[in-house]
Amino acid sequence: MRENMYKILDILAREIGNPMSINEIKNNIHQIYGSADYKNIYMAIHEMEKTELIRIQSIGRSSIAVLSFENPLLIDMLAEMELRRKTLFLENKQDFQMLLIELSTFLKEFYFIKSISIVNPQRNAKLNRIELLILLKNSKRKGDVDGEIAAVRSIMNALYKKYNIRIDHILINGKTFLELLISDEINVAREMLSNKIVLSNPQTFWIEIMAALKEGMNIKFEEETNPAKISEQDMVYNLARLGYKEIGTKITNGTPISIEYIITSILLKDKSIRRIEAIPIILGKNESHVNYTLLVFLATKFHVLKRLYQILEILDAIKPAEALTHAIEELRNTTVHNVKTRQKEIELNLKDVEKKMRLYDVIE
Known part of the structure; x- marks a missing residue:
C-alpha cells in the first residue's frame, strides 16, 4: 500500500493544475513504473483520502484526485x-x-x-x-x-x-x-x-x-515543447502578438508561446533573413518581457547559441538595454565562440536591421 501511495504522489506531483481521474492515475503509473493494478491503486487513493493527503472530487462519472496541501x-x-x-x-x-x-x-x-x-x-x-x-x-x-x-x-x-x-x-x-x-x-x-x-x-x-x-495562483505543469515543431500558425500568431506582423500573412488564433521559445524556434528552423530579422524587433519591443536567462538556456540546449550571440550583439549596437548588455557580457565570459553548433553563422547587416527596426517603430 505504501509503495502505491508514493507512486500516486509522484503522478499527482507531475500533474499540478491538471486534474486526473483514478483511471488516468493508474495509466500513468503503468507508463512510468511498468505495472499498475487498478484495484490496488483505487484502494490506495481512498486510503490517502482518509488521511487527507489527497482530496477526491466528482466530475460527471469520474472521480478526480488532487493533492491536499491543507494537510501539513x-x-x-x-x-x-x-x-x-x-x-x-x-x-x-x-x-x-x-x-x-x-x-x-x-x-x-x-x-x-x-x-x-x-x-x-x-x-x-x-x-x-x-x-x-x-x-x-x-x-x-x-x-x-x-x-x-x-x-x-x-x-x-x-x-x-x-x-x-x-x-x-x-x-x-x-x-x-x-x-x-x-x-x-x-x-x-x-x-x-x-x-x-x-x-x-x-x-x-x-x-x-x-x-x-x-494564494489562488493558477499553477499548471506541462509537457516539454520542441521549438523545432512549433507550427507556422502559432509562429505567425505569436510574432504578431509580440509586435511583428509579416506583410501578406494571414493571422489566425494560436497558442500563446513565450518569446524565448519563439526566438529559439526561428533560430532552429528558419533560413529566411526576413524571419531572422524579426528577432531584434521583437526583443526591442518586449524589453521588459524577455528573460535572457531562459533565452540563453534554450539557445544552449538546442545548439543555436552562436547565432543568438550574433543577433544580441547587433541589437546591443542599435538599441542597448541593461538586461541585454548584461546577457552579452555573461556570454563573452563563456566559451560562446567555441559552442558546438550544427548551423552556420547568420549573415546579418547592421544597417539593414536598423532600417527594419525603424520601420517597425522600435527605434526613432
Whole structure:
C-alpha cells in the first residue's frame, strides 16, 4: 500500500493544475513504473483520502484526485517522494552519483540557492547530459547574487571537464519563477516541473508551490515543447502578438508561446533573413518581457547559441538595454565562440536591421 501511495504522489506531483481521474492515475503509473493494478491503486487513493493527503472530487462519472496541501504532512511526504525518485534514478549510474554528490557538496554553502532540481533525468542521462533548475532566494543585494551566480557557473564548467557530462542549467529567483508558473504562455519553467527530481531542499521547493496555490495562483505543469515543431500558425500568431506582423500573412488564433521559445524556434528552423530579422524587433519591443536567462538556456540546449550571440550583439549596437548588455557580457565570459553548433553563422547587416527596426517603430 505504501509503495502505491508514493507512486500516486509522484503522478499527482507531475500533474499540478491538471486534474486526473483514478483511471488516468493508474495509466500513468503503468507508463512510468511498468505495472499498475487498478484495484490496488483505487484502494490506495481512498486510503490517502482518509488521511487527507489527497482530496477526491466528482466530475460527471469520474472521480478526480488532487493533492491536499491543507494537510501539513503532505510536504514531508512529497519530500520523501523526491528522495525515493532520486535513489531510483541514481541506481547503476556511478558517474552521475559522483557528479551529483560533488555538486551538492559545492553548492550547499551558497546562501542564495533555495533548491536544486534535475529535469527530465532519465531521458537526459541517456544523452550523457543533466539539466538543472536552480531556484534562488529573492534579494535586493544584486551584487552578492551575481557573485554567487558566477561562482556556480565556474563550478559547472569544472564538473563538466571532470566527468565529461554536459550540464545545462538555469538560475532563476523565486519571484520570477512563480510569475512564469502562472503565465498564460507556454514557457520553460512550467514544463520543467512535469518531470523533475528535487535534489536539494525538496521541502522548501514544495512549500513554495503550496504557498502559491493557497494564494489562488493558477499553477499548471506541462509537457516539454520542441521549438523545432512549433507550427507556422502559432509562429505567425505569436510574432504578431509580440509586435511583428509579416506583410501578406494571414493571422489566425494560436497558442500563446513565450518569446524565448519563439526566438529559439526561428533560430532552429528558419533560413529566411526576413524571419531572422524579426528577432531584434521583437526583443526591442518586449524589453521588459524577455528573460535572457531562459533565452540563453534554450539557445544552449538546442545548439543555436552562436547565432543568438550574433543577433544580441547587433541589437546591443542599435538599441542597448541593461538586461541585454548584461546577457552579452555573461556570454563573452563563456566559451560562446567555441559552442558546438550544427548551423552556420547568420549573415546579418547592421544597417539593414536598423532600417527594419525603424520601420517597425522600435527605434526613432
